[in-house]
Amino acid sequence: MILLITGVLFWSLVHLSPAIAPSFRASLIERVGDKPYRGLFAAMIGLALVLIVLGWRSTDEEYLYALPAWSRPVGILLMFFSFVLFGAANSQTIVKRYIRHPMLTGVFVWALSHLLTNGTTRALVLFGILGAWSLIEMPLINARDGARSLSQAPGFSAELKLLFISTIVFFVAIFLHPYFAGVSPLSN
Numbered sequence: 001m002i003l004l005i006t007g008v009l010f011w012s013l014v015h016l017s018p019a020i021a022p023s024f025r026a027s028l029i030e031r032v033g034d035k036p037y038r039g040l041f042a043a044m045i046g047l048a049l050v051l052i053v054l055g056w057r058s059t060d061e062e063y064l065y066a067l068p069a070w071s072r073p074v075g076i077l078l079m080f081f082s083f084v085l086f087g088a089a090n091s092q093t094i095v096k097r098y099i100r101h102p103m104l105t106g107v108f109v110w111a112l113s114h115l116l117t118n119g120t121t122r123a124l125v126l127f128g129i130l131g132a133w134s135l136i137e138m139p140l141i142n143a144r145d146g147a148r149s150l151s152q153a154p155g156f157s158a159e160l161k162l163l164f165i166s167t168i169v170f171f172v173a174i175f176l177h178p179y180f181a182g183v184s185p186l187s188n
Contacts (some may be wrong), residue, residue, distance in 0.1 A: 004055025011048035012133040019140035078113035
């Protein structure tokens with residue numbers, strides 16, 4: 001459990017650091033350059049992911065709460081919405097027009113989905129901390145970046161494209177979930 005907690009906290013702190021300490025980030029970029037800074041940031045996130053995976057796999061499943069019958073279908077529906085939000089983060093859509101941080105909102109919805117479908121201590125640590133991180137990150141970024149202007153959404157075809165691609169990626173993720181997470185989201 002220590003590796004899992006360390007990995008998730010390290011992930012959160014690395015991601016929070018640019019919003020919490022923008023002057024430190026700027027001085028580091030000035031000293032080493034933008035590309036080396038990005039490489040260092042990516043390496044730290046990679047290390048956090050390794051710690052999370054090792055921690056997850058080495059932590060026994062201890063159930064904290066029983067899952068109600070409705071939690072699995074609601075969790076799967078929330079996962080679909082998280083994929084739409086993830087996709088919206090990298091495109092101009094109505095979603096991005098009204099949700100300032102679609103990626104972070106998607107992380108929160110993803111975490112909530114997994115908390116609804118996993119009643120274990122390791123799930124609470126991983127998804128609880130990542131969900132909390134996403135909620136903390138959003139106002140910090142808003143404070144750092146200030147007000148934003150709402151861009152014009154490109155039109156209905158962009159929304160359909162987002163929905164189509166998100167649906168395909170969602171079903172691929174459901175198919176691959178047993179291979180990378182060890183459990184099918186469709187089985188009880």
